[in-house]
Amino acid sequence: MIRVEHLRKQLGNKQVLSDVSFTVEPGTIFALIGPNGAGKTTTIRCLTGALQADGGQIELFGENYKNFSQIYLKERMAVVPEERHVFRNFTAKDYVQIWSRLYSKWDDTIFSNFVARYSFDLSQKVESYSIGMKTILFVGLCVASQADLLILDEPTQHLDPTVRLEIMDMLKECASSGRTILISSHEIFEIEEYATHFGIIKEGRVIYSDSIDNAKENHRIVDKGENLQASDVIGLVGSSVLVKTKSDVGRYPRLNEIVVGYLTGHHERSLSLR
Amino acid sequence: MKNFDVYVKKQLLEKYPSMVFFLVVMLFPHFGAKAFGLFFIMLFSLASDVRQKRLDLMTFLPLNRRQIFWMEYLFLCLLLSTTFFVGLPFAERSIYAWLVLVRSFIFFSSYFGVIISAVSIGFDPYGAAFLFLLVDLVLGGIGSSQLGPTFNPYKLISPVYQANLLASLVFALILIYMAYRLFTQRGGER
Numbered sequence: 001m002i003r004v005e006h007l008r009k010q011l012g013n014k015q016v017l018s019d020v021s022f023t024v025e026p027g028t029i030f031a032l033i034g035p036n037g038a039g040k041t042t043t044i045r046c047l048t049g050a051l052q053a054d055g056g057q058i059e060l061f062g063e064n065y066k067n068f069s070q071i072y073l074k075e076r077m078a079v080v081p082e083e084r085h086v087f088r089n090f091t092a093k094d095y096v097q098i099w100s101r102l103y104s105k106w107d108d109t110i111f112s113n114f115v116a117r118y119s120f121d122l123s124q125k126v127e128s129y130s131i132g133m134k135t136i137l138f139v140g141l142c143v144a145s146q147a148d149l150l151i152l153d154e155p156t157q158h159l160d161p162t163v164r165l166e167i168m169d170m171l172k173e174c175a176s177s178g179r180t181i182l183i184s185s186h187e188i189f190e191i192e193e194y195a196t197h198f199g200i201i202k203e204g205r206v207i208y209s210d211s212i213d214n215a216k217e218n219h220r221i222v223d224k225g226e227n228l229q230a231s232d233v234i235g236l237v238g239s240s241v242l243v244k245t246k247s248d249v250g251r252y253p254r255l256n257e258i259v260v261g262y263l264t265g266h267h268e269r270s271l272s273l274r
Numbered sequence: 275m276k277n278f279d280v281y282v283k284k285q286l287l288e289k290y291p292s293m294v295f296f297l298v299v300m301l302f303p304h305f306g307a308k309a310f311g312l313f314f315i316m317l318f319s320l321a322s323d324v325r326q327k328r329l330d331l332m333t334f335l336p337l338n339r340r341q342i343f344w345m346e347y348l349f350l351c352l353l354l355s356t357t358f359f360v361g362l363p364f365a366e367r368s369i370y371a372w373l374v375l376v377r378s379f380i381f382f383s384s385y386f387g388v389i390i391s392a393v394s395i396g397f398d399p400y401g402a403a404f405l406f407l408l409v410d411l412v413l414g415g416i417g418s419s420q421l422g423p424t425f426n427p428y429k430l431i432s433p434v435y436q437a438n439l440l441a442s443l444v445f446a447l448i449l450i451y452m453a454y455r456l457f458t459q460r461g462g463e464r
Contacts, residue, residue, distance in 0.1 A: 011463060049333050050330045050334060051463055052459065087288050094283070097283070098284065098335075103336070
């Protein structure tokens with residue numbers, strides 16, 4: 001569905017992406033995780049055609065995505081942008097009109113359910129919505145677009161806990177119906193609840209990507225003083241160490257521990273120099 | 275076509291408060307009035323979106339930069355033609371009335387090219403537009419368009435003076451092509 005290889009992008013004098021590679025399979029929820037400024041949003045902007053990459057390849061739906069001339073590919077993806085900027089003077093109704101014109105598989109029933117559930121005032125200007133309401137509106141538009149690929153930048157940001165859970169369930173439902181979802185998020189604790197795969201991005205490079213289940217199976221958290229055996233040390237997680245091994249040492253990690261281990265570790269440096 | 279409908283709706287809804295005054299000015303069947311209105315409408319349109327980092331709002335939708343560029347150009351052509359035809363009954367009934375439309379089109383194409391090129395490579399579109407206007411007025415105002423000791427070839431292609439319609443049209447098309455290349459390749463990325 002999505003194959004990104006060695007993506008590079010410089011903005012001004014800053015090398016924002018230096019080597020981004022990952023693959024997203026159909027029907028999965030892939031989370032791009034990383035700290036602020038790691039390159040998550042830039043990767044998404046390259047995928048959507050908002051930015052042109054300086055190098056590397058993007059393959060979407062099995063086709064090489066070049067120069068963003070393939071509008072039919074863009075019609076198969078719907079995006080929730082990170083900064084919830086909206087068109088000025090647009091009401092939610094205006095948004096619905098343009099989305100339903102642009103997406104041929106638009107489903108009014110799905111959007112109507114959204115409107116009813118979250119009590120949107122369709123005649124109100126979207127600018128005046130709270131940031132949480134804007135997020136819900138965009139997620140609703142994305143889901144109702146029936147696009148095959150949903151790209152959501154921080155989809156649960158500024159939402160209250162109940163709505164977060166509802167949105168996560170909805171995304172899981174979308175994935176189980178065969179649609180592919182790419183999300184970018186800082187929320188490492190909640191990602192485990194709904195994502196199936198993940199990639200850790202740091203300083204413009206994807207330093208690790210795998211399915212969550214595989215990653216847990218191949219890593220261990222080892223406490224101080226424990227024998228590391230023939231393990232590959234990844235990084236520190238508090239006072240413990242994250243290691244990559246299949247040996248029966250320590251305990252299985254949680255996703256957030258894997259992420260923290262990779263982000264604090266210097267393991268990827270040696271990988272990059274090989 | 276559906277994309278163009280969406281674009282027109284988006285531009286009209288978003289920009290009408292800043293466009294109304296200039297559209298009224300453009301109703302006057304006079305080149306100066308049309309050039310004045312077009313100059314400011316161009317600044318408030320796509321160039322302003324790029325400058326304010328709002329282009330992503332469109333590129334996140336199933337639209338690409340190539341489409342956005344040409345839809346903006348067509349949209350502004352539409353505004354120019356509409357105001358021209360609405361104002362036409364009040365114009366002098368001669369070929370000169372139609373000449374105003376042609377000259378306005380050349381002026382608009384040239385300045386659109388300059389403004390979009392400037393914003394695509396990261397310059398301030400307002401600064402670039404006013405600077406080009408100043409240079410155009412000063413450089414085009416010197417000398418004569420007739421062959422002789424004071425001959426000034428720039429006067430022939432100047433978007434304001436347009437001493438030779440064909441030459442200024444060619445100049446405008448070159449500027450448009452340059453803007454298209456810069457916008458599709460760089461698009462004021464930040």
